Amino acid sequence: MPEFxxxxxxTYQTLIYALGVNGLLALSxxxxxxxxxxxxxxxxxxxxxxxxxALLTVKLGLPFPLVLLAAMLAPALAALCVGAPTLRLxxxxxxxxxxxxxxxxxxxxxxxxxxxxxxxLSGIPTKGGLISIYGSLALALIAFAFVARSKIxxxxxxxxxxELAAGALGVDLxxxxxxxxxxxxxxxxxxxxxNAHVSSFISPNxxxxxxxxxxxxxxxxxxxxxxxxxxxxAFILTLLPEVLRPLxxxxxxxxxxxxxxxxxxxxxxxxxxxxxxxxxxxxxxK
Amino acid sequence: xxxxxxxxxxxxxxxxxxxGAAAAQTPVTIGAIEILTGPNxxxxxxxxxxxxxxxxxxNKAGGVLGAPxxxxxxxxxxxxxxxxxxxxxxxxxxxxxxxxxPTLSNEMFAVGPIAVERKIPIVGTxxxxxxxxxxxxxxxxxxxxxxxxxxxxxxxxxxxxxVKKVAVMYGNDDAFTKSGYDVMKAAIEKLGLETVxxxxxxxxxxxxxAQLTKIKSLNPDAIVVSALVEAGAGILLAKKALGIxxxxxxxxxxxxxxxxxxxxxxEAADGTLVGSPWFIDKPDAANQKFVADYKAKYNMDPDQxxxxxxxxxxxxxxxxxxxxxxxxxxxxxxxxxxxxxxxxGPFSFTPDRDPADTxxxxxxxxxxGKFQILK
Amino acid sequence: xxAQQLVNGLVVGSTYAxxxxxxxxxxxxxxxxxxxxxxxxxxxxFLALFATQHGVSIWLALPLAALASGCVAVxxxxxxxTPLRRxxxxxxxxxxxxxxxxxxxxxxxxxxxxxxxxxxxxxxxDANALEIAGIRITMTQCLxxxxxxxxxxxxxxxxxxxxxxxxxRALAExxxxxALMGVNAxxxxxxxxxxxxxxxxxSGVLIGLNYNAIQPYMGEVMMLKGFAVIILGGLGxxxxxxxxGLVVGxxxxxxxxxxxxxxxxxxxxxxxxxxxxxxxxGLFGRLAVKRA
Numbered sequence: 001m002p003e004f005x006x007x008x009x010x011t012y013q014t015l016i017y018a019l020g021v022n023g024l025l026a027l028s029x030x031x032x033x034x035x036x037x038x039x040x041x042x043x044x045x046x047x048x049x050x051x052x053x054a055l056l057t058v059k060l061g062l063p064f065p066l067v068l069l070a071a072m073l074a075p076a077l078a079a080l081c082v083g084a085p086t087l088r089l090x091x092x093x094x095x096x097x098x099x100x101x102x103x104x105x106x107x108x109x110x111x112x113x114x115x116x117x118x119x120x121l122s123g124i125p126t127k128g129g130l131i132s133i134y135g136s137l138a139l140a141l142i143a144f145a146f147v148a149r150s151k152i153x154x155x156x157x158x159x160x161x162x163e164l165a166a167g168a169l170g171v172d173l174x175x176x177x178x179x180x181x182x183x184x185x186x187x188x189x190x191x192x193x194x195n196a197h198v199s200s201f202i203s204p205n206x207x208x209x210x211x212x213x214x215x216x217x218x219x220x221x222x223x224x225x226x227x228x229x230x231x232x233x234a235f236i237l238t239l240l241p242e243v244l245r246p247l248x249x250x251x252x253x254x255x256x257x258x259x260x261x262x263x264x265x266x267x268x269x270x271x272x273x274x275x276x277x278x279x280x281x282x283x284x285x286k
Numbered sequence: 287x288x289x290x291x292x293x294x295x296x297x298x299x300x301x302x303x304x305x306g307a308a309a310a311q312t313p314v315t316i317g318a319i320e321i322l323t324g325p326n327x328x329x330x331x332x333x334x335x336x337x338x339x340x341x342x343x344x345n346k347a348g349g350v351l352g353a354p355x356x357x358x359x360x361x362x363x364x365x366x367x368x369x370x371x372x373x374x375x376x377x378x379x380x381x382x383x384x385x386x387x388p389t390l391s392n393e394m395f396a397v398g399p400i401a402v403e404r405k406i407p408i409v410g411t412x413x414x415x416x417x418x419x420x421x422x423x424x425x426x427x428x429x430x431x432x433x434x435x436x437x438x439x440x441x442x443x444x445x446x447x448x449v450k451k452v453a454v455m456y457g458n459d460d461a462f463t464k465s466g467y468d469v470m471k472a473a474i475e476k477l478g479l480e481t482v483x484x485x486x487x488x489x490x491x492x493x494x495x496a497q498l499t500k501i502k503s504l505n506p507d508a509i510v511v512s513a514l515v516e517a518g519a520g521i522l523l524a525k526k527a528l529g530i531x532x533x534x535x536x537x538x539x540x541x542x543x544x545x546x547x548x549x550x551x552x553e554a555a556d557g558t559l560v561g562s563p564w565f566i567d568k569p570d571a572a573n574q575k576f577v578a579d580y581k582a583k584y585n586m587d588p589d590q591x592x593x594x595x596x597x598x599x600x601x602x603x604x605x606x607x608x609x610x611x612x613x614x615x616x617x618x619x620x621x622x623x624x625x626x627x628x629x630x631g632p633f634s635f636t637p638d639r640d641p642a643d644t645x646x647x648x649x650x651x652x653x654x655g656k657f658q659i660l661k
Numbered sequence: 662x663x664a665q666q667l668v669n670g671l672v673v674g675s676t677y678a679x680x681x682x683x684x685x686x687x688x689x690x691x692x693x694x695x696x697x698x699x700x701x702x703x704x705x706x707f708l709a710l711f712a713t714q715h716g717v718s719i720w721l722a723l724p725l726a727a728l729a730s731g732c733v734a735v736x737x738x739x740x741x742x743t744p745l746r747r748x749x750x751x752x753x754x755x756x757x758x759x760x761x762x763x764x765x766x767x768x769x770x771x772x773x774x775x776x777x778x779x780x781x782x783x784x785x786x787d788a789n790a791l792e793i794a795g796i797r798i799t800m801t802q803c804l805x806x807x808x809x810x811x812x813x814x815x816x817x818x819x820x821x822x823x824x825x826x827x828x829x830r831a832l833a834e835x836x837x838x839x840a841l842m843g844v845n846a847x848x849x850x851x852x853x854x855x856x857x858x859x860x861x862x863x864s865g866v867l868i869g870l871n872y873n874a875i876q877p878y879m880g881e882v883m884m885l886k887g888f889a890v891i892i893l894g895g896l897g898x899x900x901x902x903x904x905x906g907l908v909v910g911x912x913x914x915x916x917x918x919x920x921x922x923x924x925x926x927x928x929x930x931x932x933x934x935x936x937x938x939x940x941x942x943g944l945f946g947r948l949a950v951k952r953a
Contacts, residue, residue, distance in 0.1 A: 091752060100930045119465060201399075259758070493669075496925070527790055
């Protein structure tokens with residue numbers, strides 16, 4: 001590799017990895033929002049994936065693909081526990097319950113000897129890289145693009161537009177909602193595991209409420225009209241503070257404004273464009 | 287990126303003006319990562335002030351290697367990812383042969399491995415947690431770790447105040463206060479003190495009545511506390527409100543060694559005991575000169591972070607001179623051999639790159655809202 | 662020691678209840694989880710702080726700061742939530758908008774005021790503790806307990822007895838029908854915002870007095886506990902908020918005193934998760950929420 005390219009990759013490595021990881025996180029948020037639900041537990045799912053994967057690598061030395069699989073299954077289980085009782089109720093319950101999940105999990109990580117307490121886990125070997133991060137992102141995007149064009153995608157869209165009507169038309173609402181939450185948790189867990197294996201150090205406070213809100217702002221900036229929107233939103237919000245350094249101090253101001261403006265003025269997102277599919281509105285499931 | 291290149295140019299320019307004769311030379315630029323913005327920027331700004339004051343003196347005295355010395359600052363805002371990006375910029379982009387900082391131990395745990403990977407020496411001036419220098423052979427620190435300061439404080443309390451039974455309280459959700467606790471626990475065991483109970487709290491907690499009521503019922507001689515200013519002040523206030531007698535001292539770690547504590551806790555802070563690697567009223571001439579110069583330049587009192595930074599820059603400048611070239615590997619070897627007598631007292635590195643000399647530690651107590659040396 | 666711990670628990674519990682009352686009132690009548698609620702607590706505390714620093718008596722500063730916080734609440738509700746109500750946006754839209762606004766408001770407050778903690782000037786209130794049979798309690802703490810009791814009684818009376826309560830309940834059950842029956846919905850919305858913002862501001866002043874730790878984020882910390890309390894008490898249930906606040910505060914204190922202080926903060930959230938599993942309608946069981 002030529003030296004200048006090597007230097008370039010070294011200099012921007014953290015940023016390049018962060019773009020991919022945040023893209024995955026934005027997609028995980030998209031799955032839930034696409035059904036008109038709100039989860040504030042994406043950071044918690046990410047943290048669970050990060051901790052499970054780091055422990056399996058450091059303590060047991062399991063092979064990386066197996067570790068990634070476990071990092072997806074553990075948050076999936078957590079999502080089932082939180083989602084099953086709350087998704088039968090109105091949407092605010094899921095939002096509040098996922099906040100609760102994040103807090104309980106944080107207190108557990110802080111108090112457990114196994115997870116290194118507040119000091120976190122350090123010395124996680126570098127196993128992830130460009131291929132695993134961007135490969136996962138590409139796979140997830142392709143899968144979502146297919147789903148969005150399928151019958152499931154149309155059912156999801158119908159639910160978002162008018163839940164009652166969709167239910168009346170025979171869409172199995174609770175199953176769809178729970179399924180989406182589980183898929184979302186798996187994606188966030190994967191993102192957490194990849195991130196832990198490129199940054200070598202994780203600590204409980206990385207996965208708090210602030211992180212959850214940042215992930216939400218990725219998705220809302222991009223809009224949930226198509227899976228590409230949230231990823232683009234994540235890219236923009238990750239790059240912005242690097243390009244415009246003064247903005248870095250006002251990151252929370254920017255994120256907050258995006259959420260407010262997006263909800264009030266642009267419910268489809270600032271960068272929304274819809275999948276190239278004519279007659280989307282008429283494609284309701286029978 | 288343009289703004290930063292401009293800032294660097296401005297820094298070099300300033301260095302050239304001071305350096306006089308050496309002005310024609312390109313400066314030797316080292317990097318520094320500190321918290322310059324955001325809620326914790328008071329630490330980073332004090333450190334930067336300390337560096338800049340020493341830099342002025344170094345360059346007045348002819349700089350290093352016949353050229354002025356310059357510092358390229360990067361802001362971490364207290365965020366470890368931003369610290370990581372900053373380190374990559376300094377190493378990969380600016381190609382600095384040495385990095386000062388970062389401010390927090392947490393940031394060092396993230397940044398240290400990168401410096402080690404690229405074989406660039408990195409010198410923490412305020413990172414006091416356990417295990418910092420164990421990151422790798424290029425990680426140094428000039429700040430005395432808590433494990434050197436806390437035992438001195440506790441031994442003094444035992445000898446001068448007759449403390450035998452202690453209750454321990456620590457913030458368990460923060461790396462700094464947790465590692466401070468680990469050190470306290472080890473020191474308490476080593477001194478043969480009895481621990482009646484160990485209680486925890488969260489860094490953002492405001493209510494400590496449950497823990498302190500329990501502690502009161504166990505009648506300890508002193509309460510050993512590992513907390514940052516906010517929680518520490520809250521504990522002092524609750525201790526007074528619950529009627530725990532003043533003779534039961536609060537013995538703190540570095541977190542309570544702050545002029546902020548009496549601002550909030552007021553008279554409840556009196557009697558608090560902490561150990562400090564540096565103290566503003568230390569009488570030696572070097573320290574008096576530093577305090578006077580600092581006040582003249584910045585119009586405020588220096589704190590321990592400024593003092594540590596001030597000494598560190600002289601140590602690093604000496605190492606660059608000894609190395610004979612701005613080469614990372616040579617600077618690293620030279621750093622290990624530097625001997626310096628600064629405002630903190632005599633200084634050299636142990637083979638493990640920690641400070642070797644703890645004779646500068648002073649135990650101070652709060653009286654009438656001000657720290658003074660414990661008699 | 663046990664008696665002192667019970668008093669400690671009662672004080673902490675009353676603080677939670679005081680905070681949660683306005684929060685649950687907002688949800689009960691307006692049907693939104695308004696996450697900016699915690700910010701009004703910070704507003705109240707800071708306004709009272711500035712007033713007392715300029716020599717205003719705390720007995721005057723407390724109601725004024727509380728009322729001013731209420732006005733801020735009305736303003737923010739009008740800016741953010743009224744447009745959504747008009748557009749008949751889904752309830753999660755209002756949750757999200759207040760989430761973004763919270764982030765924005767706190768970071769602006771933080772930039773303007775810094776995160777250094779502050780304290781009321783000395784002597785604004787008698788800080789000495791009374792000692793009765795070995796139990797210590799301060800004047801502020803008595804005030805907090807009394808305030809929680811009085812406010813609940815007033816709110817319950819208004820909602821159930823007074824004429825205006827009828828309109829409020831109509832608004833809560835069927836906003837569209839209430840409008841048809843001549844309830845001035847806009848005015849009632851503003852009134853409820855004012856009332857709950859005032860409650861938040863008042864609890865901010867009292868919490869600031871009790872713990873002497875005033876800083877911009879103080880509301881956010883309370884907010885997390887607030888979620889647990891209002892879910893346990895049942896969303897929108899005033900009596901439930903009082904009881905749940907006391908239960909959470911008492912259990913936290915007893916956990917710290919007799920089990921392990923490291924699990925103290927988990928109490929509220931474990932109760933939250935259990936409530937959702939076993940009895941999502943909360944302690945008193947009336948499901949105040951319309952199903953989605």
